[in-house]
Amino acid sequence: MKSVTLRFLAFLGAFWLLAEAANAQVPPYADEHLELHVDLADTFVRSEPLPMSDPSESAMPFAWKTVSNFAFGKNRGQLTMVADLSALHPYFRDRVQLLIHNCKKRGIELAIVETYRSPSKQNEYKTMGKKYTRSKAGRSKHQYGLAIDLVPMIDSVAQWENRTLWRKVGLEGEKLGLRWGGRWRHLYDPGHFEWTGGLGSSHLALGMMPRVPNAQLYPCLQADIAELRQWWQQWDEHQMRELLEETTAVAGSMP
Structure with missing residues (x-):
């Protein structure tokens, strides 16, 4: 549920940026920039643990x-x-x-x-x-x-x-x-x-x-x-x- 919520918020954020760009009459973010926002949201919802290093090895x-x-x-x-x-x-x-x-x-x-x-x-x-x-x-x-x-x-x-x-x-x-x-x-x-x-x-x-x-x-x-x-x-x-x-x-x- 938390993952879905964060993805939805990321989508709203991207939509808001497009709207603001249109109101300001400046070119909107390119597609790759929107993909970057989605990727950024993914980093908050992924739960894979980071690999641990053992100093002794x-x-x-x-x-x-x-x-x-x-x-x-x-x-x-x-x-x-x-x-x-x-x-x-x-x-x-x-x-x-x-x-x-x-x-x-x-x-x-x-x-x-x-x-x-x-x-x-x-x-x-x-x-x-x-x-x-x-x-x-x-x-x-x-x-x-x-x-x-x-x-x-x-x-x-x-x-x-x-x-x-x-x-x-x-x-x-x-x-x-x-x-x-x-x-x-x-x-x-x-x-x-x-x-x-x-x-x-x-x-x-x-x-x-x-x-x-x-x-x-x-x-x-x-x-x-x-x-x-x-x-x-x-x-x-x-x-x-x-x-x-x-x-x-x-x-x-x-x-």
Whole structure:
């Protein structure tokens, strides 16, 4: 009954438009426009449910942009690095996008080296020595989508040693409330930016997430983070398999 009523109202609406057009002595709506009105009415009366997606079955992590070792001229280990902003916490992602945009306005091009980092990848860095990291798996902000590694580029060449350029980038990041690794004394890491809202690694390891400023701009934040965690877990499992295959291959090549 409701469907019939809505169709009748749509017909009356189309009839009224024709009458008004005639009274105003302007050409009436064309036939295709009337069909559009009927189609619009149909959208209100159709009751088929929308298809639901299951994040746990999503292939999204494997569609993330990744980079391999030496992609930016430095040894970053054998496990693949995620270099996709969509793998980051939504608020932090927006801050990073602003950083990239603001630097570009100043003529500085930034390349994304690594965003989310799996525990397996973190442990790989740990085995490579203190010049890479002092943090084991679970202690890095990368594991919570709250850190990123960037590098400025000139003529497609990564500028790892250009301290003047790094300072410009670092100051832009700090203006946005990001913590810059270029301020660290014991492990100078100018390409690293993070934001935790005052939380430490121990809080993050317990599952806590920072409160975001202007929370009204992120009405679906909890759902977004829950989905991200599922994607992170899928990537973690993928990298554990990748590491196992690599270890097996090395063992098989030994005499």
